[in-house]
Amino acid sequence: MKPNKDILKGWKLLIVEDEPDNLDVIGRILNHFGATIETATDGKEGLAALERFTPDVIISDISMPVMDGWEFCYTVQNTPAIAHIPLIALTAHAMLGDRERALAAGFSGYITKPITPGTFITQLLEHLQMHPSFKDRFHSSASQA
């Protein structure tokens, strides 16, 4: 049942997370599965990164200094060049109702902290497979594997 080690090979992801330890954990997991990642420590940095780097998916924390996840999500969605990039919220806001808020705000996925490598990659893959623009890609990559 364990996902293929190279399942995210060829994928480019932007991770926006202010907590260095968490950023480290996420980075290690994604690297393990072969993804190419860029990181930013707040929304503003994330926007700056998006100018030089166009990821397939953005994984963003919500509570961050300078520019939080809500504002970041809103800005991305209202910037035509990058509005198509799906955003997945990765947050410690795991109270009942927080998921609904995030989905309503425009995030296409929602993963709660804390994460384990297994649950995180499973949830991430679920989101990616469900997303319309990635369906074919998984089909081909799955067939390659």
Place this chain on the structure above:
Amino acid sequence: MTEQAAIDQVETSQNVPIRNRISFRLILTNIFLAVVPVALITALVLALLTNQIETDTLSDLDALAGQKAVRLEEWLDANTTTLRVVTESNIIFNNALTASNANQTIAAGVVTRYLGQIAETDPKIVSFILYDLDGRVISASDQRFIGRLVNRQPYFANSVNAPDDLHIEPPFFDISENALVLVVTDIIEDLETDEPIGVLAAYLDTDTLSDIMIDRTGLGETGETYLVSGENNYFLTPSRFAAQGFTQNRAYRSTGIDSALNGQDGESLYNDYRGVPVIGNYRYIASLDSALLTEINQSEAFEVIETVRLSVRYSVLIAMAVAASVGVWNALSISRPISDLTTTATRIASGKLEERAPRLGNNEVTVLATTFNTMADTLTHTLTDLDHKVTEIAQANDKLRVANAKVREAARLKSEFLANMSHELRTPLNAIIGFTGIMLEGFSGEMDDEARHMTSRVYENSQNLLRLINEVLDIAKIESGRLDLVRTAFDPHALARQWQSSVGILAEQKGLRFVVEVDAKLPKKLYGDPERIGQLALNLLSNAFKFTDSGTVTLNLVNIGKSWCISVRDTGIGIPAHAKEYIFDEFRQVDGSSRRAYGGTGLGLAITRKLVLMMGGTISVDSEPGKGSEFIITLPLIESLEPRESSGEVALPALP
């Protein structure tokens, strides 16, 4: 209600029409009661008095008239007596009437002297006349008569034909003498043959007649007696009010005169010759062929009545005044307290609660005023109490409002605190679980058994800590009403498969059999909150695995009518009967001791039950200690987004 409005609503005594006021009616009644008896009695008294006065007056008049008549008769009698005495001296009259011419002259002279002497001595007789049967005056006391003829005088024929010699001629007016004449005659008979040979006539003094009549003693101011001639209705004696009617062309008439001259005596009330109302007595004096009238003006006779009537009028006026005064006094004594009471009531109605009605006198109205005051006291007390209570309630309300605001603020702070807590606890846990997870996955190289064991202990304890945090935060959120359920489409069959894969590892770890049975009748598309429903199922399943050491855990999804059931049955330790009551309460486990064999916060079932109730469902448990338990969640079967009518069995939750 404003004060002005209160005053407007009260009907003040000034608004009562005067004719309806008690005072007016009492005054009217008093006057009526005072005047009517007085008037009735007065009328009766006046009638009786009038009658009495009439009777008395008539009686008096009758007596007077009788007196006058008697005096007339006496006067006439005296005169006739005198005449008879004179005629006793027959011899000298015979000589004068029968002697020869020469002797006769001498004899006549004797008679003339004799008669002159008698006429002088008797003032009642004016003069004597001796005439023969031819009416030739033979001799007279007044020598002017001698030689005249009297055969044309009214009395001549009567005197010579008088049946019993004596004759009284009713008075008449002698035009030649211009005087009223009353003549009494007596026949002189021949001494030898007893044949009438002449008549001796005496002219009476009619002034005496007048004197008798003019004597008005007892006749007051207007009373009078007079004689009216039967010859042609003229006055024989002077009237008080008319000139003495010695003229033939003055005829006086009245009921009394006419009746008397017709020979009827009587008395009655009539208008006299002047047309003035009189009370009169009338009688016919046959010897004088005259009417004797005794009359008095009714105005004088009844003057007493007028006086009485006048004094009665004053009495009535005084009585009315007194009655009115008493009425006013009475009315005021009744109506003023009522009026005062009305004024007081009006003031109280306008909000002047301290007003009280004055208590005057000691009567029913006083009692009313006292009762009214008592009522006003009670009212004041009640209103004061009410004021206090309203103030108290207002104060209590203020306190409640403040307390409520504090509670809401506290709830908001709690909620905020929980959200922050959740976030702040998860953040370090993410690093712990993340790193230990990576280590256990071997991303960063293999560990020896010792390190792996310790890392997995860290990992599992972190997971326990995370679950504890989740449950505490969830129940807090549910209790503060901040949980919103979504309603989206889901496939219960797919959900069951998902749950199976999620908890399958637990069955593997404990070596238990895990059976999933899904009713084929269960629709493939239902509406609800799949995340929360999953939370319910996973809660029950993880409990079942936790408390079961061997045997089977069965998940069963069944469609029963308009609801569907998620049942989780195990072959675990079961639940004692007494514990079934509280296993759904927060922080309760069957074994609450510190040495209990199973971990957990005791919040799982509490959260489950609350979520089920929020979804409009029910949860029940059936268990036998030592043999196992079965938890059954029943949820409404919602096949469309359109709200359905409540099935009665299961109520729909309110949609967010």
